[in-house]
Amino acid sequence: MIKGLFETHINVSNYEASAAFYERLPGLIPLHEDAARKSKFYWIGRAGEAMLGIRENYPSPLVQRQHFAFRVDLADLESARQMLNEQGIAATNFFGESDAPLSVFPFMPAVSIYFEDPDGHSIELLAMLPDQPRPELPILSWPEWEKVCGRASYTNER
Structure with missing residues (x-):
C-alpha cells in the first residue's frame, strides 16, 4: 500500500559543501547531522512528511x-x-x-x-x-x- 516517497539519500563528495548548498533551498529543514558518518538529513516541506539524506563517499567515493x-x-x-x-x-x-x-x-x-x-x-x-x-x-x-x-x-x- 505505497502512498508516497518518504525519503531518498544521495552520495556526495563533500557533505559539508553539499549541506551548505541544500540549506540554501527553501523548504529544506535541517534535521540531524552525523559528523562521524559524514551525513546530514533534512525534512522536506514539513517535519515527518519526507526526508532527504546526504552522505559523503557512501557506499563508495564514486559519486554517480x-x-x-x-x-x-x-x-x-x-x-x-x-x-x-x-x-x-x-x-x-x-x-x-x-x-x-x-x-x-x-x-x-x-x-x-x-x-x-x-x-x-x-x-x-x-x-x-x-x-x-x-x-x-x-x-x-x-x-x-x-x-x-x-x-x-x-x-x-x-
Whole structure:
C-alpha cells in the first residue's frame, strides 16, 4: 500500500559543501547531522512528511549522478526560479535552456525547473498543473501548453 516517497539519500563528495548548498533551498529543514558518518538529513516541506539524506563517499567515493524532484506549488515556481538565479544557481528548463520558458510534461501534466547540486545531481522543482493529461503531446514550453489549454499564458498573467 505505497502512498508516497518518504525519503531518498544521495552520495556526495563533500557533505559539508553539499549541506551548505541544500540549506540554501527553501523548504529544506535541517534535521540531524552525523559528523562521524559524514551525513546530514533534512525534512522536506514539513517535519515527518519526507526526508532527504546526504552522505559523503557512501557506499563508495564514486559519486554517480542521481535525479530527484521536489514538489512545489504552481504559484511558487517562477519565484523559485528567480530565487535560484539570485543565489547563483543556474536554473533551466528540461532542455537545459536558462533564458527560455519552462517545460511542461503533458503526460502528467506538470511544469518544472532543473538545477544541479555541487556533485552534479540533477534536482527538479516540479508543480502539477490543473489540466487533464495529454500523453499524445510532446514536451512543450509552458506558453505552448497554455495555448493548447485555451488560455493566456500563466507566466504572462503575472
